[in-house]
Amino acid sequence: MPAVIPFVKASACGNDFLLVNLSDVVPHGIDLAELTKSMCDRHDGVGADGIEFLLPDDVPSAQGSAEFQRADIRARLINADGSPAEVSGNGTRCVAAYMVSLHNGQTVTVRTDAGVKTCALTGREGNTFEFEAAMGEPQIGEEFTVAVSFGEAKGLPVSMGNPHYVMFVRKFVARWQAEGAEISTHRDFPQGTNVEFVHVQDRSNIAVRFFERGAGETKSSGTGSCAAAVGAIHARKAVSPVTVHTQGGIQTVRWDGQVFLKGPARLVCRGEFFI
Numbered sequence: 001m002p003a004v005i006p007f008v009k010a011s012a013c014g015n016d017f018l019l020v021n022l023s024d025v026v027p028h029g030i031d032l033a034e035l036t037k038s039m040c041d042r043h044d045g046v047g048a049d050g051i052e053f054l055l056p057d058d059v060p061s062a063q064g065s066a067e068f069q070r071a072d073i074r075a076r077l078i079n080a081d082g083s084p085a086e087v088s089g090n091g092t093r094c095v096a097a098y099m100v101s102l103h104n105g106q107t108v109t110v111r112t113d114a115g116v117k118t119c120a121l122t123g124r125e126g127n128t129f130e131f132e133a134a135m136g137e138p139q140i141g142e143e144f145t146v147a148v149s150f151g152e153a154k155g156l157p158v159s160m161g162n163p164h165y166v167m168f169v170r171k172f173v174a175r176w177q178a179e180g181a182e183i184s185t186h187r188d189f190p191q192g193t194n195v196e197f198v199h200v201q202d203r204s205n206i207a208v209r210f211f212e213r214g215a216g217e218t219k220s221s222g223t224g225s226c227a228a229a230v231g232a233i234h235a236r237k238a239v240s241p242v243t244v245h246t247q248g249g250i251q252t253v254r255w256d257g258q259v260f261l262k263g264p265a266r267l268v269c270r271g272e273f274f275i
Contacts, residue, residue, distance in 0.1 A: 003028055004272035007039070008098055012090035012265040014219030014248025018048045019098050022055040022076070028275060033082035039273050040080035046273060047216045050079045052091050054098075057111045068094055071111035079214025083192075086162040087114035089135055089222015090103060093265035096121075097129040101267060114161025122262065132262040135160055135223065138255075140232045146188045150175070153183055155195075156235070158227040160259065163193040163213070166231035172197060172209055180211025194221065196228045200237045207245040219248030226261050229253035 005028075008019040018039055025035065025198040032053065039113045040048045056072040057074040075095045096108040096119035108119045108131075115136060141157035165183060173179075180195040190232035199207045208228045210221040225244040232238035233255055241254035251263035 002274040003110055004274055005035070005039070006270070006272055007046065007198075008050065008270045010094035010097060010269040011268055012093045012220065012222065012248075013251060013263055015088070015090040015221060015248055016048045016268070017088070017091045017094045018046060018051045018251055019095060020051055020053050022053045027051070030275065032078055035275075036078040036080065037082045046271070048080065049093070049212070049218050050077055050085065050088065050091060052077055052088075052095050054095065059160040071109040071116050073209055074107070074111040076113065079212075079218075081214045083214040084113075087112040087117070087160070087223060089117075089133060089160070089226060089261050090220060090263070090265070091222070092117050093119060093129075093131050093222065093261075093263065094267075096131050097267055098134040100129055101126070102125070103219055111215075112161070122274050127267040128264055129266075130262070130264050133222070133258050135226050135259045135261050137170075137258045138226070138229065141236050146183060146186050148179070148182050150182075153179065155183075155224065156231045157193075157225035158229075158231050160223040160226050162223055162254055163189065163191060164196060164224060164231075165189070165193045166196045166198055168232075168235070168237070169197050171199065172207075176209055177211060177217050180209075181216070184211055184213050194224055194227070196221075196224050196231075198228045198232060200232055201245070204241075205237050205243045205245060206229075206238060209247070214245060220251070222251070222261055222263070225251045226253050226259045230255055230257075230259060 119131040139159040229242035
């Protein structure tokens with residue numbers, strides 16, 4: 001029998017992830033980027049937008065507590081193309097759903113490379129869990145344009161611990177994926193960026209399309225939904241809370257000092273990947 005890597009697959013509004021315990025990978029000496037590309041391949045692998053590699057949290061709290069408070073779990077995210085990412089709002093909810101399925105509880109703290117995110121359970125039906133996650137304070141820059149092959153793109157840079165470029169559009173054009181791909185790797189973004197195309201429906205509802213750095217077009221994005229809603233509120237096109245309509249489902253974003261993201265996460269299946 002070949003060696004195997006156990007996994008759980010989860011999805012948050014169509015944004016899907018594989019959850020893998022890092023301790024199951026280390027003994028095999030496998031490069032995580034190459035493993036991720038293989039497992040996330042939608043034809044020759046399991047298929048996913050990325051892998052959340054899980055390990056015990058061993059990072060002392062930055063709060064300076066003498067007790068060194070730790071998160072419930074640490075998650076290291078690698079995109080489908082093998083590139084690392086700081087955080088995924090949807091991926092973090094998937095991790096929280098997995099943790100609740102194992103240990104119950106009403107709150108899960110997940111340490112990401114963008115800090116600790118606290119996910120509060122607000123509902124459960126079978127293998128579908130709903131959380132409101134505290135996503136931290138956004139950083140908003142000045143709107144600027146980038147020169148691309150189809151003309152000029154104008155957007156608002158927003159950081160949710162990872163980079164976003166929020167563009168307001170009247171409608172979603174047929175070539176939006178090609179535009180997103182070019183912008184996400186543009187020279188003006190040395191580390192790459194996630195791109196959100198935002199159509200403001202009214203002051204409480206926005207529709208968004210996502211082209212994510214390292215994953216391409218995705219049906220949804222947690223941090224992207226946050227960035228889109230924050231951008232719309234900042235531009236006075238919407239007011240908190242904002243309902244975000246995506247191709248994969250609906251999430252709610254409220255901005256009250258820090259940003260809170262509410263939405264579902266579903267545990268899909270478990271299995272073993274042959275190596």
